[in-house]
Amino acid sequence: MTIEQERHVLVVFPHPDDESFGVSGTIATxxxxxxxxxxxxxxxxxxxxxxxxPPFATRESLPHIRKQELIASAEAMGLTDLRMMGxxxxxxxxxxxxxxxxxxxxxxxxxxxxxxxxxxxxxxxxPDHEATARAVVRAVRRMDESIRPxxxxxxxxxxxxxxxxxxxxxxxxxEARDQKMGSMRAHISQTSWMLEEMDKRLAAGEPEADNWFxxxxxxxxxxxxxxxxxx
Amino acid sequence: MEQVQVGKLQxxxxxxxxxxxxxxxxxxxxxxASHFNENVFNAGAFIRNIAVKYELGKVAGESPHxxxxxxxxxxxxxxxxxxxxLDEHGRLLMxxxxxxxxxxxxxxxxxxxxxx
Numbered sequence: 001m002t003i004e005q006e007r008h009v010l011v012v013f014p015h016p017d018d019e020s021f022g023v024s025g026t027i028a029t030x031x032x033x034x035x036x037x038x039x040x041x042x043x044x045x046x047x048x049x050x051x052x053x054p055p056f057a058t059r060e061s062l063p064h065i066r067k068q069e070l071i072a073s074a075e076a077m078g079l080t081d082l083r084m085m086g087x088x089x090x091x092x093x094x095x096x097x098x099x100x101x102x103x104x105x106x107x108x109x110x111x112x113x114x115x116x117x118x119x120x121x122x123x124x125x126x127p128d129h130e131a132t133a134r135a136v137v138r139a140v141r142r143m144d145e146s147i148r149p150x151x152x153x154x155x156x157x158x159x160x161x162x163x164x165x166x167x168x169x170x171x172x173x174x175e176a177r178d179q180k181m182g183s184m185r186a187h188i189s190q191t192s193w194m195l196e197e198m199d200k201r202l203a204a205g206e207p208e209a210d211n212w213f214x215x216x217x218x219x220x221x222x223x224x225x226x227x228x229x230x231x
Numbered sequence: 232m233e234q235v236q237v238g239k240l241q242x243x244x245x246x247x248x249x250x251x252x253x254x255x256x257x258x259x260x261x262x263x264a265s266h267f268n269e270n271v272f273n274a275g276a277f278i279r280n281i282a283v284k285y286e287l288g289k290v291a292g293e294s295p296h297x298x299x300x301x302x303x304x305x306x307x308x309x310x311x312x313x314x315x316x317l318d319e320h321g322r323l324l325m326x327x328x329x330x331x332x333x334x335x336x337x338x339x340x341x342x343x344x345x346x347x
Contacts, residue, residue, distance in 0.1 A: 047259070051333070060324060060339070090277065193331075
């Protein structure tokens with residue numbers, strides 16, 4: 001499946017590195033095509049647990065490191081419109097729900113996207129992912145159907161396949177694989193153990209590892225099966 | 232951070248006693264614990280920038296250590312502390328990292344509030 005042309009793409013995730021595994025190839029591909037992309041990252045991953053043993057960072061120094069990694073990831077993808085929204089890791093679901101919707105509405109109003117990418121509510125595992133997804137869906141739901149952007153969700157809960165089936169949107173990101181690798185390497189404090197494993201698999205020519213750098217998959221949000229009736 | 236040396240850490244704990252200080256305390260087994268293993272009961276607690284004044288602070292046991300603070304009307308303790316440092320802002324940071332290098336517990340003491 002080729003990647004559809006867009007006017008502007010808005011990507012919203014709560015943690016630095018959320019963009020890396022599932023969407024960085026897509027972001028880089030849009031940018032190569034000349035499509036503007038905005039990435040709003042809600043927190044700096046302040047509560048990340050990978051600090052090493054012996055530790056390379058502390059609870060207090062980690063946000064500074066992850067902010068630099070996020071900037072490096074954006075550079076690797078060619079992304080110039082990176083927004084850091086100033087929330088704290090693990091607290092997104094405790095923010096005022098209406099204020100969260102307002103934050104998303106402002107981003108949408110300003111960037112006027114034809115496509116919004118976030119997590120898929122109820123299939124995103126981490127409480128921050130879920131809270132982010134709910135706020136984005138609510139903001140888009142309030143728009144008149146005729147002007148709603150498309151909404152793609154990332155889903156990886158264990159129940160995803162049983163409930164949602166296979167992703168209906170598959171992007172071939174082959175031409176952006178270097179950029180994707182660059183994004184993943186940028187988040188080295190969080191990804192080093194995974195990258196070691198992947199380098200081995202890639203070297204061994206395992207198709208599954210190669211797949212990571214070939215396709216990215218999304219679910220179109222199913223408005224007819226909305227996660228709530230209204231908000 | 233360096234591995235806990237009981238004598239050194241005890242001196243630092245003593246230096247914050249009987250002062251108005253801000254605490255950060257967290258325990259966690261990670262937001263993904265029950266995603267990776269459905270038999271794991273995911274629990275944790277987090278508290279940040281709580282003002283206290285403790286009269287006695289003590290590091291106990293072999294590594295991973297326990298650290299307890301006796302307050303006029305209560306207690307604070309953390310279990311599993313492996314590392315510590317006095318950072319460039321004069322804050323006492325203590326943490327417990329598991330074999331995989333993941334933080335499991337943190338107890339931090341500062342005379343000025345921690346960032347947001």
